[in-house]
Amino acid sequence: MKNSILKNIIHLFYSTILANILNATTLILLANYFNAQNYGIFSVALALSMIMNFFTDLGVSNTFLREGLKQENLSIKFSSYIKFRVICLFLACIVFSVGIQIFYQEPQILYMMYILMIPMVIGLTMQTIGIIYFQLTERMQFIASIKIISAILLMVLTVFSMILKVNVELTAFLYGFSFFLGGLYSLYLLRGKVKVKWKSPFQHQLLTNLSPFLISGLFIMLTPQLGPLVLEKTLPLTLVGLFAVAYRIPSALYQVPGVIAGAFYPLLFKNYNQGKLEEHTRLNLLQTKIMFYIGMCVSISLFYLAGYLIPVLFGDEWSSAVQPLKILSFIIVLQGFNIAIADGLTTRGLQNRRTFVQFATITIGSMSLYYLSTSHAVVGAAIAVLTMEIVSFLGYILAHPIRKIVVIKVVIPYGFCFFVSFILSYYLLHHHSFVAMIVTIISMSAMIFFVDKSIQSLIVDFIKKKMQQGTRYVTKGRQGEDEDIAN
Numbered sequence: 001m002k003n004s005i006l007k008n009i010i011h012l013f014y015s016t017i018l019a020n021i022l023n024a025t026t027l028i029l030l031a032n033y034f035n036a037q038n039y040g041i042f043s044v045a046l047a048l049s050m051i052m053n054f055f056t057d058l059g060v061s062n063t064f065l066r067e068g069l070k071q072e073n074l075s076i077k078f079s080s081y082i083k084f085r086v087i088c089l090f091l092a093c094i095v096f097s098v099g100i101q102i103f104y105q106e107p108q109i110l111y112m113m114y115i116l117m118i119p120m121v122i123g124l125t126m127q128t129i130g131i132i133y134f135q136l137t138e139r140m141q142f143i144a145s146i147k148i149i150s151a152i153l154l155m156v157l158t159v160f161s162m163i164l165k166v167n168v169e170l171t172a173f174l175y176g177f178s179f180f181l182g183g184l185y186s187l188y189l190l191r192g193k194v195k196v197k198w199k200s201p202f203q204h205q206l207l208t209n210l211s212p213f214l215i216s217g218l219f220i221m222l223t224p225q226l227g228p229l230v231l232e233k234t235l236p237l238t239l240v241g242l243f244a245v246a247y248r249i250p251s252a253l254y255q256v257p258g259v260i261a262g263a264f265y266p267l268l269f270k271n272y273n274q275g276k277l278e279e280h281t282r283l284n285l286l287q288t289k290i291m292f293y294i295g296m297c298v299s300i301s302l303f304y305l306a307g308y309l310i311p312v313l314f315g316d317e318w319s320s321a322v323q324p325l326k327i328l329s330f331i332i333v334l335q336g337f338n339i340a341i342a343d344g345l346t347t348r349g350l351q352n353r354r355t356f357v358q359f360a361t362i363t364i365g366s367m368s369l370y371y372l373s374t375s376h377a378v379v380g381a382a383i384a385v386l387t388m389e390i391v392s393f394l395g396y397i398l399a400h401p402i403r404k405i406v407v408i409k410v411v412i413p414y415g416f417c418f419f420v421s422f423i424l425s426y427y428l429l430h431h432h433s434f435v436a437m438i439v440t441i442i443s444m445s446a447m448i449f450f451v452d453k454s455i456q457s458l459i460v461d462f463i464k465k466k467m468q469q470g471t472r473y474v475t476k477g478r479q480g481e482d483e484d485i486a487n
Contacts, residue, residue: 022148023151024248026175027248030175031245034168038168039245040238040244041112042172044109044228044229047227048117050221052092053221054217056085056088056125057088060084060085060206060210060213064132064136065269067206075200076201077205078133078194079198080206082129084202085129089121112168115169115173116175123176123180123184124179126182130187130190133190135265136266153181209351216354222362223365234369242320242378243378245310245321246325246378247328247385249328260291265347268283284340284341285410287343287344288410289414291337292333295333295334295336296333298332298333299332300422302329305433306322324381331385335389337393345399353399354396360391361392362388368388372384413452414448417447422444
């Protein structure tokens with residue numbers, strides 16, 4: 001049975017928050033357990049694992065969602081989807097094993113990559129199979145369960161390895177193995193929900209128009225991994241570890257506005273496929289506003305708390321990461337907007353435009369990372385990452401067919417509220433971080449409420465509805481009491 005969009009958002013929201021907290025805590029513990037050089041090697045291995053994981057999918061998850069929403073031969077399509085993923089997983093393991101041997105010669109790096117990547121990628125493949133099916137059927141409570149259980153396993157095995165004081169390589173293996181266990185749990189949840197027909201013919205519709213999703217998915221995956229991969233060539237591994245620490249927090253937090261995207265994505269596909277373009281536009285604008293606003297709140301909080309978070313979470317030896325973290329905090333607000341607008345393009349069948357913007361972002365980002373990190377080290381790398389998000393921001397606006405509506409109804413009013421509240425609070429209260437953070441969020445929220453009449457109406461109607469429900473509940477309760485007295 002499908003959930004409502006609100007229930008799906010709630011399930012994704014609490015699970016993403018909890019899973020991200022656990023995952024971030026795990027990486028913080030590892031940063032304290034490893035030295036800077038080992039953490040740099042671990043970060044590079046982690047980045048390569050995410051790239052390898054992409055090649056087990058190649059964009060077919062998106063085409064399965066597209067075809068699966070037609071509700072024809074769903075079991076056969078899902079069987080074909082699993083077959084494709086298994087074949088890609090096998091080929092990816094072979095190709096990456098050969099590639100690692102060619103590009104890396106140091107035994108320590110090679111060993112850590114192998115023992116981390118293999119179990120982690122197999123586990124991520126199994127987890128994604130379950131997540132995509134439950135996203136298609138709009139039962140996000142199962143996605144929430146997969147995320148939370150996987151994060152708990154990750155935390156438990158990491159703490160276990162630290163208590164026993166095992167070596168770096170075994171710790172990396174247990175990190176990857178936790179994803180494998182999470183994958184087994186994902187398959188367990190699928191059991192009985194859908195029947196896999198291994199002997200059924202392959203559904204070639206899954207490969208129709210796959211290339212735009214493949215290229216776009218490659219760019220999406222590469223964007224957060226560019227930092228460690230490029231910086232490995234321009235900076236010592238100790239500074240790569242420093243950048244990884246600074247980037248780890250916003251890379252976890254910008255998934256918070258992304259929660260909204262997971263709930264809206266199937267609905268946007270469905271409305272466009274049914275020819276409901278006005279409803280598609282309305283939902284996409286609502287999604288953009290919500291994600292933009294949440295991104296603003298998270299960015300503001302991280303900017304003001306950066307000076308406290310780094311010493312408390314990682315220790316004083318990582319204090320050089322504070323300034324890069326402040327710069328990187330602003331990628332969250334841009335990510336919130338970019339993901340929503342990009343989803344609007346994809347679900348309108350304009351994946352080619354999204355791919356072009358991503359190509360421009362990756363190209364400019366790679367050059368920026370190389371030159372800015374060479375001249376300004378970790379701070380330059382942080383500025384380069386922020387530059388990438390600005391390029392995406394401008395590109396997606398220009399590429400969207402309703403760009404005038406997006407600019408007038410979202411970018412101008414929300415951007416104005418964000419900059420005015422942030423600049424004024426920072427100028428007047430920057431010596432009092434907590435006060436400045438709270439004042440900025442409250443003033444920005446109040447300005448958006450009065451500027452955006454549609455959101456104002458939505459909130460007022462929601463409050464009225466809840467009050468009416470409460471009144472009916474109280475009235476019904478009193479009637480029950482009167483009947484008991486009468487009896």
